[in-house]
Amino acid sequence: MKTDEKYIKLAKEVRRKIVKISHTANVGHVGSAFSIVEILVALYFGIMKIDKKTIKDEKRDRFVLSKGHAAPALYAVLHEKGLLTEKNLADYCCDNSIFEEHPKHHVEAIEVSTGSLGHGLSIGAGLAMGGKLKKHKSNIFVLMSDAECDEGEVWEAALFAGHHKLNNLFLYLDYNKVQALGTTEDVLNLEPLAQKWQAFGWNTVEVDGHDTDAIILAWMNNNANICPTIFICHTIRGKGVSFMEHVIDWHYKNPDEEDLEKALKEVK
């Protein structure tokens, strides 16, 4: 399937913003942010019911960025969505700003403060259970990194959500197969990953994490189950800029003037 031009344009604009604010703020995690761009575009522009009007509605869809270190991607997408201003983006990592390297709930458009790995799914499960008890029709979306699966809490939450059949809970796993010091295969092998989630009672779907249309289609085909759903999104860290793709250094490196120029040239 050919990805809609609109989404391709959006993803490019988001990547340009990420690299720009990271350069200005002199902050890293660009690779992790690039990895989730299409997932966020799909969620905010094709899946979730979140906009300016519903932002305070108690029955709204809710999003938790469990991999908080990819915050610049979230800020850029929220800006595209009209939920953050130009000034907000410019505030990224400035002294006295609420736009930190990790998302804060002090920002109106952000539900949950994250940054410590493995917390998001439990909070999402609580939101999902609460929503069900209150008979809301809304859904809860959590975006988590593969390395977060190293945390025991993730599997406690997986067991809980599966047991209680929280079918309003949707987990997007950014499976770029790289973590802080190496590949997930070398550090702590997660495979067979899909089978693990299946065994915990989850509807398990695998999808190309850089194909926005495919991510939206997967959601349309999997949003009426009797159990929670995980979308294992196969991604590439640093996706979109050739010299960043698959390179561990881009977990840490801040894009300098030359990197910025080269990256912006590639993402046109």
Next chain:
Amino acid sequence: MRNAFSKTLTRLAKQNKNLILLTGDLGYTVFEDFLKTHPHRFINMGVAEANMMGVACGLSMQGFIPVVYSIATFATMRGFEQIRTDICVHNANVKIVGTGGGLSYGHAGSTHHALEDIAIMRCLPNMTIICPSDPVQAEMVTEQMIIHKGPVYLRLGKRGEPVIYKKTSKFKIGKGIVLRNGKKAAIIATGNLVHNALLSSTKLEGYGINLTVIDMPTVKPLDKKLVLQLVQRHEFIFTLEEHSIIGGLGSAVAEVIAENPIKKILYFHRFGIPDIFIAKAGSQEFLRKKYNLTPEKISRNIIKLINV
């Protein structure tokens, strides 16, 4: 105390549809009534405390008031970072209830001795800590903590605590209670040792010592005003708690005293468990005796300290 808590909670759940109870697979014979009357608002989370704290945070964001129950050590320690980062950072309206505070589970050993729980909860911003001293106060505390907005750590004894208060007594979060007005020496106690403070003062009367006795159920925020008033009127200040002498009520009182310029000589001493893990088993009573927390030991030590 634990039964007074569960009975009150069951009653409050009838009035407040947002009250929801989460347990880490604990509370045998404690929550039967709650489960019967509010089956959809009773969730056994299994033995998974970290997840329990995160789920509680999520539930509070949907407007619920989660009451999270476990043994005091597990309630405060297994999911400490989740309490900090999920519950306290968001100032989430979650109530953490630790049962068996102190040495209630004496024979169970160090895994079950809650002696550092107050210390680690006390350093968390937004956290309120309440240790009721008897079943009557436990009922009032349970009512108040549900009304209070924000995280609370409620530290309960297990069972069989003697009654101190009349049904007409009052409790307010952040306020200490003067149980006896004495002279020269005052003891500030919290939780399940307040009763022993009272018994100690009775014993001391026979030695001509009039001990002021304070019940300080709220360890955080501490009633600083009352502490400073006591300092003005007394020469000896003692604290008493079934907790490590590090980080609990004794430390909280010491901080207040140390940071206020007092132009007088004051003697201060903390009664509590020394900085150790208790290696040899014992009943709560045995361990209280061993670590000088019985009325006999407390009063004897107060006489010694006063007569130095």
